[in-house]
Amino acid sequence: MNMIEKILARGAGKKHVSPGDVVVAKVDLMVMHDLSSNFVMRVFETEMENASICDPERIAFVFDHNFSPATQQAAEALAAVRRFAARHGIHKVFDGGHGSVHHVIIENGLWAPGQIIIGCDSHTPIYGALGVFATGVGNNSMAALGFAHGRAWFRVPETMRVLFHGQAQAGVTPRDVAQHLVGRLGEDGAVYKAVEYAGPYMEAMEIEDRILFPLMSIDIGAKCGYVNPDEKTLAFARARSAAKDFEMPVNDADVIYCDTLEIDVSTLEPQVACPPTVGNVKPVGEIAGVKIDVAEIGGSTGGRLCDLRTLAARLKGRHAAEGVRLQVVPASRAIYREAMREGLLETLFDAGANIFPPSAGSNQAFNMGALAEDEVMISTQARNFPGRNGHPKARHYLASAETVAASALAGKIADPR
Amino acid sequence: MATPLILEGKCWKFGHNIPTDLITPTHITLRSIPEMAKHVLETANPDFPKEVQPGDLIVAGRNFGCSSGRAIAPKAIKATGVSVIVAELFARTFYRNGHEIGLPLLEAPGVHDLVETGDRLRVDIVRGTVENLTSGKRIQGTPPPDFLLEMLEAGGLIPLLKAGSRFFPEAESQE
Numbered sequence: 001m002n003m004i005e006k007i008l009a010r011g012a013g014k015k016h017v018s019p020g021d022v023v024v025a026k027v028d029l030m031v032m033h034d035l036s037s038n039f040v041m042r043v044f045e046t047e048m049e050n051a052s053i054c055d056p057e058r059i060a061f062v063f064d065h066n067f068s069p070a071t072q073q074a075a076e077a078l079a080a081v082r083r084f085a086a087r088h089g090i091h092k093v094f095d096g097g098h099g100s101v102h103h104v105i106i107e108n109g110l111w112a113p114g115q116i117i118i119g120c121d122s123h124t125p126i127y128g129a130l131g132v133f134a135t136g137v138g139n140n141s142m143a144a145l146g147f148a149h150g151r152a153w154f155r156v157p158e159t160m161r162v163l164f165h166g167q168a169q170a171g172v173t174p175r176d177v178a179q180h181l182v183g184r185l186g187e188d189g190a191v192y193k194a195v196e197y198a199g200p201y202m203e204a205m206e207i208e209d210r211i212l213f214p215l216m217s218i219d220i221g222a223k224c225g226y227v228n229p230d231e232k233t234l235a236f237a238r239a240r241s242a243a244k245d246f247e248m249p250v251n252d253a254d255v256i257y258c259d260t261l262e263i264d265v266s267t268l269e270p271q272v273a274c275p276p277t278v279g280n281v282k283p284v285g286e287i288a289g290v291k292i293d294v295a296e297i298g299g300s301t302g303g304r305l306c307d308l309r310t311l312a313a314r315l316k317g318r319h320a321a322e323g324v325r326l327q328v329v330p331a332s333r334a335i336y337r338e339a340m341r342e343g344l345l346e347t348l349f350d351a352g353a354n355i356f357p358p359s360a361g362s363n364q365a366f367n368m369g370a371l372a373e374d375e376v377m378i379s380t381q382a383r384n385f386p387g388r389n390g391h392p393k394a395r396h397y398l399a400s401a402e403t404v405a406a407s408a409l410a411g412k413i414a415d416p417r
Numbered sequence: 418m419a420t421p422l423i424l425e426g427k428c429w430k431f432g433h434n435i436p437t438d439l440i441t442p443t444h445i446t447l448r449s450i451p452e453m454a455k456h457v458l459e460t461a462n463p464d465f466p467k468e469v470q471p472g473d474l475i476v477a478g479r480n481f482g483c484s485s486g487r488a489i490a491p492k493a494i495k496a497t498g499v500s501v502i503v504a505e506l507f508a509r510t511f512y513r514n515g516h517e518i519g520l521p522l523l524e525a526p527g528v529h530d531l532v533e534t535g536d537r538l539r540v541d542i543v544r545g546t547v548e549n550l551t552s553g554k555r556i557q558g559t560p561p562p563d564f565l566l567e568m569l570e571a572g573g574l575i576p577l578l579k580a581g582s583r584f585f586p587e588a589e590s591q592e
Contacts, residue, residue: 022562022564022584024584024585035446035447035487036487038447039487039488039489043488043575047575048575073447074447077447120486120488121485121486122484122485122486122510136486136510137486137510137513138486138488138510138513138514138517138518139487139488139489139514140488140514140517140518140573140574140575141513141517141574143575144574144575144578145574145578145585153564153584153585155562155564187434187479187480187483188479188480188506191506191509192509218510219483221480221483221506221508221509222509223509276434277434277436277483279434364438364443364485365443366443383438383484383485385434385436385438385439385483385484386436386438386439386460387436387438387439387442387443387460388436388438388443388484392439392460
């Protein structure tokens with residue numbers, strides 16, 4: 001069995017599982033953001049008469065779309081979730097300003113290798129970089145099986161493997177490689193599958209970058225993604241997980257893959273996902289010169305400390321191009337604090353950036369990030385679908401922090417090399 | 418409230434890669450489901466929420482329901498009275514959510530070119546067939562696996578759990 005199958009078998013109390021099996025497994029953590037916690041709460045309260053919460057300690061809410069509600073309606077929605085949590089003894093509530101949901105969970109150590117994590121958020125597979133089986137489930141799954149029984153149903157996925165070789169050019173980051181993969185496979189390139197990310201390039205990568213790959217698995221249609229745990233996973237878990245004891249399942253030697261794709265990263269240019277989908281990925285050279293109105297470092301695929309460092313290094317002593325609104329959204333409070341300590345925020349402030357509270361940033365435009373018709377944004381966010389950031393005819397390009405920084409300086413999409 | 422699995426009605430056709438952001442846009446996500454239904458898919462086709470009738474069908478291309486896994490997207494569609502969605506391919510989260518809320522879904526590669534808006538279709542979920550009654554053309558799709566069929570017939574995950582299922586013996590008792 002591979003890592004995913006071993007974790008699912010253990011969660012389901014079985015010796016062995018195979019692709020195609022349907023299992024009901026115990027879950028170790030149930031993650032929701034401010035919107036999905038409200039949706040799940042409504043299902044639990046209206047459709048699950050007399051049910052009680054199985055284990056409130058295994059539930060975590062992170063308010064990240066709203067760092068501070070901008071409307072009364074949003075305020076009521078958040079207040080209802082706070083009351084629900086208090087009523088049911090759910091203590092792990094991270095209110096607005098704590099950061100982007102999964103970054104908050106990782107930073108606070110609410111995970112451990114070998115666990116099953118479900119989330120009402122399609123980017124939940126992110127924990128696959130940490131030796132965890134993690135996937136997104138619906139609000140009814142979460143309310144009916146998760147809240148009430150601490151369980152979830154899964155179809156055991158087939159697993160495909162992507163092997164990355166070679167050394168990337170300067171200015172080409174793991175974000176570019178992950179985005180290239182999404183473009184190459186397309187939005188349906190791995191539908192319903194698990195994707196294992198491997199090869200020398202992946203092995204050399206730090207966890208902070210590895211998380212991008214399982215996170216972006218949703219955008220190739222996959223159920224989950226993972227990196228077979230190694231010494232880096234173990235060191236990260238020992239340093240960051242709150243769990244003292246954990247087992248770290250790894251692939252057996254005779255793992256079977258339904259498909260293997262090999263990618264040489266050495267020839268890649270920086271990659272940009274263009275409207276209208278995350279799979280419409282082009283080398284930056286093909287779209288350089290597109291004028292931008294907004295540049296943002298933030299979101300579940302951005303706002304990491306490394307992203308802030310990249311932006312600050314590029315903008316030190318300089319200023320964003322005239323007419324460009326530059327937005328910086330740290331992914332967590334710890335990142336915000338470290339960025340203050342290192343002087344990054346001062347550098348970015350002087351470069352004309354607006355610094356926003358740790359949150360999901362412009363993702364879905366709750367507190368920020370709505371665009372008018374024909375406005376253009378380039379960001380490190382994860383999604384660019386029409387209607388997600390204001391007007392359906394606004395255009396949102398997704399790129400690495402390097403490319404966003406170069407574009408902010410140029411006032412148009414620019415090659416960072 | 419068993420879900421009917423042979424559906425016949427008038428078709429609304431949508432394109433490829435329709436994300437949940439276009440089914441239930443951000444600005445309506447905190448409203449009630451019946452309120453959302455008044456705006457569902459309006460950006461993709463402004464006539465749809467105004468003119469859709471109970472019993473109508475949706476046909477779409479690849480990756481219907483991609484992007485966020487919000488279950489409110491299939492719920493808002495179901496609230497309009499749409500009886501089934503046939504697509505070339507569904508996004509995984511949408512496919513899971515649809516069955517969990519008792520909304521019939523059928524994957525039928527080739528269906529996008531088989532129909533036009535306004536055609537009358539007959540869809541048989543168990544057999545996986547789509548018949549265009551207007552053109553006389555027919556196509557074979559992929560019926561859902563038994564587990565999802567059982568969930569669908571029960572009316573969704575919650576009714577299935579209440580009724581009991583061989584798939585959920587462990588869920589019967591609290592831990």
